[in-house]
Amino acid sequence: MRSTVRIAAISAAIVAVAATSTAAFAQKKYDTGASDTEIKVGNIIPYSGPASAYGVIGKTEEAYFKMINDRGGINGRKVNFVSYDDAYSPPKAVEQVRKLVESDEVLLVFNPLGTPSNTAIQKYLNSKKIPQLFVATGATKWNDPKNFPWTMGWQPSYQSEAQIYAKWLMKEKPDAKVAILYQNDDFGKDYLKGTKDGFGAKAASSIIMEESYEISEPSIDSHIVKIKAANPDVLLIYTTPKFGAQTIKKTAELGWKPLQIITNVSASVGSVMQPAGFDNAQGVLSAAYAKDGADPQWANDPNMKKWAEFLDKYMPGADKTDGGYVYGYGAAQTLAKVLEMCGDDLTRANVMKQAASLKDFTPDTLLPGVKINTSATDFAPIAQLQMQRFKGQKWELFGDIISGDVPSE
């Protein structure tokens, strides 16, 4: 034990010496927002308004960079994390991002949240050649390096998730009669497209019904009854959490037992499975890419221990069942990795170059085997998920890690 510590210490020292010596030779290059002592990172997130529950992501990222700074920063530079509230309103998002860029003069904008807000700022940031890095939305359009070389996603896109379900079904249940219930907006339609692409030529014969609902509908019971009448044996539930819970509950009430697959977005134990009733939710399938902070199977996982220690020290009192803490930690860690790879060349172009050269990077919070890979033509960092089945009161992972890369359009 002691010898490993000593070896580690020596190698660390060697690395440190090597790092300083190369630093001395390497040309230091900076764009606005970076200097010898500081890297300025901008962020917008809804701290108020209808989507304020996501505000926890911004707070986690702020705390994460505080931890990095307490440990000496990145390559000796402190991260100055400036985060503003956009209240999930696109005009406000534009105002706040312009403030970040033109008034605070940040090096890059990191993890802005929400599809509408990101769409609103994408053109502006790309025309100014400022990285819009690791956007917090699952829409597929962020992976478009040809038209938007300064925008990059982070989490798996809805389409790649849907492809994974289709691939899994083709392998495990090749003769399935599939019905799809989807929300009639970009979110639901992304899933629908991904499923069809995943089935490929078999789409027409496998999918026997596509039923959509409006987010404004108070209840979707009538849709479930309609789907049941068509008698499919697989039900794909492409809904947001509230409707996911309703669907699982209603199918159970009807005494109907199709194989159900629910979106990762609606896989929350606390806000979907529990309200739907644990008895009703047994055997429901979904897919995941990150570890669940409340799941006891990770209690002894060294990486999740780091996460828990971080929360205890920097965000005492945090509710570990809230996925936002896991998400924010993972995203912040990815950015820290990119900035570290940038070395002393902290130009915006190099930030994008390094962000597009992540190889098998694994943040602490991702499932074992899920790796972040990017390239000049692949701006979708996480594209892998693992299937999971609901059993008892929690999700159980099964099968291999499946990749669902969606080619850029």
Place this chain on the structure above:
Amino acid sequence: MSAAEEIVTEAPAVEAVPKRAMTLGYGTSLVVLAALILIPLFVKNFIIFQMTMLLIYALAVMALNILTGGSGQFSLGQSAFYAVGAYTSAILMEHAGMNYALTLPIAGIVCFGFGFLFGQPALRLSGVYLALATFALATAMPQLLKLGYFEHWTGGVQGLVVTKPDAPFGLPMSQDMWLYYFTLAVSIGIYLASVNLLRSRSGRAFMAIRDNEIAASAMGVDVALYKTLAFGVSAGITGVAGGLGAIAVQFVAPDGYTIQLAISLFLGMVVGGVGWLPGSIVGSAFIIFVPNIAEGISKGLSGAVFGVLLFLVIFLVPHGARQIAIIAQQLAAKFKKN
């Protein structure tokens, strides 16, 4: 008549404002105008962008001011008119390839028609009931914009990205600065037209209706026509503001035009002083900058801090910026005497 009804009918909608008190003196107007023209030459693009938004929201607040301060009708549905204007401009620019400047009058006319039509059923309502009816319009609008039937044009939830215009004739100006001066010119035009409208026969009819509907009708004012006309004019100006907003922000999406916006505009009107047109710009400044100040004080409690600031304003100067202007005027007069 029950007691409750009595209260409702007797509650005066808006305190009467004499028409001369609705505007600024020439001297002050020129100073404000000079400031608005000169400041952008010395500040960063981001500040210019904020000032553009200031003018745009000031236009929308002023539109509401004409409706409420002028004709005494309440509206919590201004966000809907703003959205219609924004979408009209955006759709014409992006799908029809029309010049941005030409889309604004069209946005104004479309919204005028929309407001005029909405004014018809609204005729039967007054006071809080009218406020509720317009509130319904504001809540319905974002969902209507998401409807599948219109999605081909509106872009659904995704919204539409709008191209920002360059300065014409090769003027050596940034896009932001050009857009600011363009907005300023439009705003001044609309402001002058509004002031003249309120000083005209129609304006007097508006105010007569506001002060006493029965008396106005006895004097031969066509109450129904002028009430709907006030709605139309207000909606038309809001529509132009919405169109300008779409060009400045370069993006329209249903989430940008929620009831939150309508309430902000209402707030801006109250803070600026109901019935005092120059107050609109103060009200607009309040709704743009105070939330940022509140966020600067406390990120987690920004809403609460904003509430406290708003409460202070309403408590200390209940008539908004107009009250401050009057106090300043009195002080100035005293100073002159001495």
